[in-house]
Amino acid sequence: MKPVNDAMNNRTSSRFDYQSLVNEIVRDPEVAAFIEEHQLNAEEIKRSISNFSQFISERELYQRGQGSYLSKGYQPILIMNQGYADVSYKETTELIAAERAKEIRNRVHLLNLPNSLRGISLQDVDPDDRWGTIQELTRYLLNYPQDSKGFYLYGDFGIGKTYLLAALANDLARHKEVETTLLHFPTFVLDLKNGFDEKTYHRQLNQVKGVPVLMIDDIGAEVFTPWLRDEVLQIILQHRMQERLPTFFSSNLSFDELQVRMAQGRAGDETWQATRIMERMRFLAKEIHVPGQNRRN
Numbered sequence: 001m002k003p004v005n006d007a008m009n010n011r012t013s014s015r016f017d018y019q020s021l022v023n024e025i026v027r028d029p030e031v032a033a034f035i036e037e038h039q040l041n042a043e044e045i046k047r048s049i050s051n052f053s054q055f056i057s058e059r060e061l062y063q064r065g066q067g068s069y070l071s072k073g074y075q076p077i078l079i080m081n082q083g084y085a086d087v088s089y090k091e092t093t094e095l096i097a098a099e100r101a102k103e104i105r106n107r108v109h110l111l112n113l114p115n116s117l118r119g120i121s122l123q124d125v126d127p128d129d130r131w132g133t134i135q136e137l138t139r140y141l142l143n144y145p146q147d148s149k150g151f152y153l154y155g156d157f158g159i160g161k162t163y164l165l166a167a168l169a170n171d172l173a174r175h176k177e178v179e180t181t182l183l184h185f186p187t188f189v190l191d192l193k194n195g196f197d198e199k200t201y202h203r204q205l206n207q208v209k210g211v212p213v214l215m216i217d218d219i220g221a222e223v224f225t226p227w228l229r230d231e232v233l234q235i236i237l238q239h240r241m242q243e244r245l246p247t248f249f250s251s252n253l254s255f256d257e258l259q260v261r262m263a264q265g266r267a268g269d270e271t272w273q274a275t276r277i278m279e280r281m282r283f284l285a286k287e288i289h290v291p292g293q294n295r296r297n
């Protein structure tokens with residue numbers, strides 16, 4: 001159809017050429033169907049010819065994957081506009097799907113965790129011997145936001161704890177339009193320490209403590225200090241408890257094992273501080289043991 005436009009733009013073309021072009025244009029199956037559908041008369045067809053021609057060349061570009069002034073995700077279509085044909089562009093299903101995927105992605109904030117965790121869903125997690133956990137997480141998803149209590153998933157290294165949390169985060173974004181921050185706790189702690197000045201510390205802490213859903217991944221694997229317990233975790237958890245904000249954890253340690261770790265203080269035994277923080281964690285999250293084999297190899 002390219003010659004159609006070339007000739008239309010060529011002012012020296014004769015009356016005869018023009019007429020044959022018009023004939024060619026109105027024989028185009030989509031143009032013909034449009035004329036039929038809207039019962040255009042000769043005068044209306046005449047006024048529509050240049051737009052029909054534009055439609056045909058835009059359609060060719062679109063079919064070759066080279067959208068002209070518009071991006072590739074828009075398909076040219078013919079519409080009626082005040083008595084004659086006009087070209088309009090509609091979002092393709094691919095574009096709509098891509099935009100939706102982007103919206104979902106933007107609701108899941110991964111801090112120091114790989115992007116490969118995006119896109120997975122509880123539906124396609126291989127259940128293995130983790131049926132119980134998957135059921136609990138699925139129930140949480142379906143009930144959201146009714147249950148304010150999250151989960152504390154613990155179990156051996158490599159069994160898919162992070163994977164399961166990420167699947168839930170993606171599904172919350174997809175089905176409930178909820179924003180989740182999933183952070184790798186040991187790295188978060190390092191960043192907090194390295195960039196330490198009062199301002200950064202407050203900014204980073206504030207950023208994290210008020211997010212709609214917070215998932216603290218791999219707690220217990222960080223370099224533990226009483227500062228971390230009392231000035232970081234305590235502040236985050238206290239806020240989330242008061243505001244009833246859903247909070248999840250993953251760990252290699254059970255609650256009891258974590259409690260022992262949390263009791264290591266400057267002055268030796270700090271059982272009271274450890275008990276206090278563990279009370280918050282138990283309030284926020286239900287402990288679930290995740291069984292299974294290491295899947296990393």
Ligand code: ADP
Pocket residue numbers: 124125126127156157158159160161162163164250295296
């Ligand atoms: P953990 O956090 O318990 O140490 P991960 O979530 O990092 O374990 O999972 C370990 C590895 O197994 C990762 O590479 C992850 O992508 C993969 N994995 C975990 N669960 C599944 C699953 N259900 N299907 C496919 N791969 C999985």
Ligand code: MG
Pocket residue numbers: 161162163217218250
């Ligand atoms: Mg993990």
